[in-house]
Amino acid sequence: MVIMFAGLWVAALVKPSVPVGPLDVGASLAGACAVLVRRRWPLAVLLGTALLCTVYYPLSALDGPLVAALFLALYTAADRGRVLPALLLTAAASAAIGIEELRGDPRHVDDSMIMLVGGWMLAAVAIGGVTHNHRAYLREAEQRVRAAEHGKEEEARRRALEERLRIARDLHDVLGHNLSLINVQAGAALHRLADHPEQAAPALATIKETSRDALRELRATLGVLRQGDPDRPPGLAGLGELIGRCGLDVRTEVAGEVTGLPPEVDTAAARIVQEALTNVARHSGVRAATIRICRSGGTLLVEVDDAGRGTASAPGHGITGSGITGMRERAAVLGGTLTAGPRPGGGFRVSAAIPCPSNASDV
Known part of the structure; x- marks a missing residue:
């Protein structure tokens, strides 16, 4: 609003012979009020300022700065994604100004000024379109970043779940196998202890070896929880040792x-x-x-x-x-x-x- 009335004051200084009338003040006040709500209703403000300019400039001899409100309305409409309506109004306004000046007598502006006003309106629309596209690009980039972070979190959770399942399987294999063998050998030792105590020694020795191996494999399996790099569990190369401990x-x-x-x-x-x-x-x-x-x-x-x-x-x-x-x-x-x-x-x-x-x- 300050800019609008400052522009009106400058126009009065440029044309001291033309008094500032109620039309000049009223149009400037209406344009300033429209500019204040341009972000909420961009199309309505665009049409309103265009109508104000259509009424004001043919009737006013002062030629106040109301066109600045039109430029700002064009920029805001394009910035809010209403690029096509802003372009259509720019074309219509440029054509109307040109036709009126060519038909009017006397002419208020020359041909270069007509082209300059049209260029300013087109520039306002272009700048608004650029800022709109830039914000859209930033939003899309932000969404991609969030999606990538979400994907990384999902992948980390999936890998953590797979690792927990692997550890659970290894613990089941180590404890289930070795404790079962210990139970079988302990039963055999107890059975032989009464009648053939000398035959219980091999079973007890197997129990000792099996429990030692179970502890070793358990430490290797739990190593992933401590440092993330446990010793690799034995493979088929240790099949002979596995068979020797199973008691079968x-x-x-x-x-x-x-x-x-x-x-x-x-x-x-x-x-x-x-x-x-x-x-x-x-x-x-x-x-x-x-x-x-x-x-x-x-x-x-x-x-x-x-x-x-x-x-x-x-x-x-x-x-x-x-x-x-x-x-x-x-x-x-x-x-x-x-x-x-x-x-x-x-x-x-x-x-x-x-x-x-x-x-x-x-x-």
Whole structure:
């Protein structure tokens, strides 16, 4: 408002012979009031200031600064995303001024001034459009940043969940397998202690070794919680030691090259064998098992068979228990499958197929 009346005062100084009339004051006051609400109603203010200019300039001899309100209304409309209406009004106003000046006599402005006024209006629209696009770009960039941060948080949560599941499976494998063997060997030692005490010593020695190995593997597994870089659990290279501790008569059949496996495949295969032997020792009622390991056609096949109570009515094998579930999860994480259930000829079978490319870099 101050600028409008200051401009009116300057116009009066430029044309001292022309008095400032009520039309000049009223139009300047109306333009100033319209400018104050231009952000809330940009199109209404744009049309209002255009009408004011249409009425004021043909009737006023002072030519006050009301056109400045029109420029500001054009800028605000474009800045609020109303670029097309602002452009249409600019074109219409420029055409109307040109036609009126060409038809009028005498002419109030020359041709260069007509073009200059049109250029100012077009510049106001252009600047408003630039600021609108700039704000839109900043909003989009901010949304992309927020989306990226959200995606990183989701990825971190997913990895943390996968790591917790992996640790839970490792703890189940270590504790379940070794404690089951300790329980079996302790039962054997107690059975032999009364009648054949000299035969209890091997069982007690196995208990000692198994408990020591269990503690070692437990420390390695929990190392990820302390420092994030635990020792890698043993793979198929430690299969002989695993079989020696399980207290079973195990026959092993290996076909294909099973050395140089990707670490995650090697560890998963060893854990599946370990859990399957634990189930044999705990639930089958027999002391013998067969392990078959075959690497062929980009797939590692692992099978553990026993001749025990592998019937559909023998839930002791834990077909839906945490042990079988853990083995299935290990295979599924690597894109493989695992089946566990009674064999047609009797007994129980755990069979896993894990993708295993020839080169670890292909994983």
